[in-house]
Amino acid sequence: MSSDEVNGSAAVVDRMAGALPEPGSAKSDPILVVDGVKRSFGGLTAVDVEHLEVQRGTITALIGPNGAGKSTCFNLLTGFDRVDSGRWTFEGRSINGKRGHQVARAGMVRTFQLTKALTRLSVLDNMLLGAQGQTGERMGGAFLRSVWGRQEKVNTERALDLLERFKLIDKRRDMAGALSGGQRKLLEMARALMTDPSMIMLDEPMAGVNPALVQSLLHHITSLRDEGKTVLFVEHDMDVIMGISDWIVVLAQGRVIAEGRPSDIRSNQQVIDAYLGAQEVEDEGSVSGDE
């Protein structure tokens, strides 16, 4: 059995069957299709993606060196930044120009590199904020309750179910600020699921997380895929990337320089030159741990 078959279920392997390991490759059933998306800051081109398709029901990693444009790409696609040019469709519908909460309501939800869990709100209130589709970062719990009314019961039940699933149920009354770094990542993921998205985008879900919680997060990510959701994630940890990705997209200087299964990417000389070579040196000197 190949490492790619180990990573994904048989169904996932089938979904990627016709996809060629090359930049811009067509997928059999793309949930997200990006065309000509560009974003510059002053004279610096941060993102310049000619064509990208993300296959439905898979785990796709977006990797690349620091400053490659990964977070900017996430920000653009999810309505947290504006493109200079380009268009993209989600579930066949254009979501250009939509704001973050509208994108979330369309079914595409993202988490942030630095967790946005409101530290002075309880874990449960953070979850209830998630039900709004990521708006209201400045809203308090009392406001939430008045807005929700009858809907609050339904949302609270969903929040408690998710907190149970993510093993945070005992923390529901604690302030989010009292959680460890890893628990905040779990809360971010749980919160993102409040709107029952079909696609979840995770920005560095493992950063600052201790090894025990890494296993738990990995389990949650693969479970989401196995339930039929699409996962797109940005990550630097190569063991994580190679271990759970069905497909990998490599960005360098804003452009997609390679795409493929983990085995394709590992042996791609251009990727080794632009990223993997330097990454190995970095990993040798790094120490990981929870906050």
Ligand SMILES: Nc1ncnc2c1ncn2[C@@H]1O[C@H](COP(=O)(O)OP(=O)(O)OP(=O)(O)O)[C@@H](O)[C@H]1O
């Ligand atoms: N708001 C901004 N203003 C100016 N420059 C920006 C802004 N946001 C990003 N950049 C620049 O755009 C480039 C891409 O940054 P981005 O954060 O998207 O990279 P990244 O691949 O996510 O990096 P990392 O792995 O370090 O998180 C970088 O050169 C960065 O300095």
